[in-house]
Amino acid sequence: MNNETILTDDAFLVSETDEKGIITFANDRFCEIAGYTLEELMGKPHNIVRHKDMPKAAFKDLWTTVKKGEVWTGYVKNATKEGGYYWVYATVFPFESCNGNPGYLSCRRKASQQEIDKATALYKTLD
Numbered sequence: 001m002n003n004e005t006i007l008t009d010d011a012f013l014v015s016e017t018d019e020k021g022i023i024t025f026a027n028d029r030f031c032e033i034a035g036y037t038l039e040e041l042m043g044k045p046h047n048i049v050r051h052k053d054m055p056k057a058a059f060k061d062l063w064t065t066v067k068k069g070e071v072w073t074g075y076v077k078n079a080t081k082e083g084g085y086y087w088v089y090a091t092v093f094p095f096e097s098c099n100g101n102p103g104y105l106s107c108r109r110k111a112s113q114q115e116i117d118k119a120t121a122l123y124k125t126l127d
């Protein structure tokens with residue numbers, strides 16, 4: 001299926017996870033683009049939106065980076081509930097949540113067609 005959602009320039013998709021990658025928050029725009037209600041996302045592993053074209057190496061890099069307390073940025077192709085997909089440029093921040101445990105926050109904006117083409121070519125070379 002080739003059902004791509006192109007984000008608008010002002011779209012800002014936010015989600016938060018606990019230290020295990022379980023979703024603890026998503027903003028309205030994230031829910032809308034992904035095609036889920038907030039209730040459907042809360043408490044689920046964030047790989048609920050994983051697209052099969054994404055290489056494992058990208059997420060390995062994401063987790064290694066944020067667990068060190070550093071900020072990760074990268075291009076991500078996500079799957080929608082209906083079987084479509086959308087590309088984003090994501091920035092993932094580690095933070096300390098109120099209970100003292102680590103939490104992670106991802107802010108996503110539109111990726112340009114040029115950025116998507118580059119990421120697609122790169123990801124084909126990764127496992």
Ligand SMILES: Cc1cc2nc3c(=O)[nH]c(=O)nc-3n(C[C@H](O)[C@H](O)[C@H](O)COP(=O)(O)O)c2cc1C
Nearest residue numbers: 016017021046047049050051059078092104105106
């Ligand atoms: C804050 C945060 C946001 C994430 N956002 C996404 C996302 O939008 N899409 C995605 O596929 N994985 C995202 N991940 C990575 C997932 O936790 C997971 O590692 C990835 O989907 C690969 O699935 P797997 O670990 O089961 O192989 C995010 C992780 C964190 C910490």
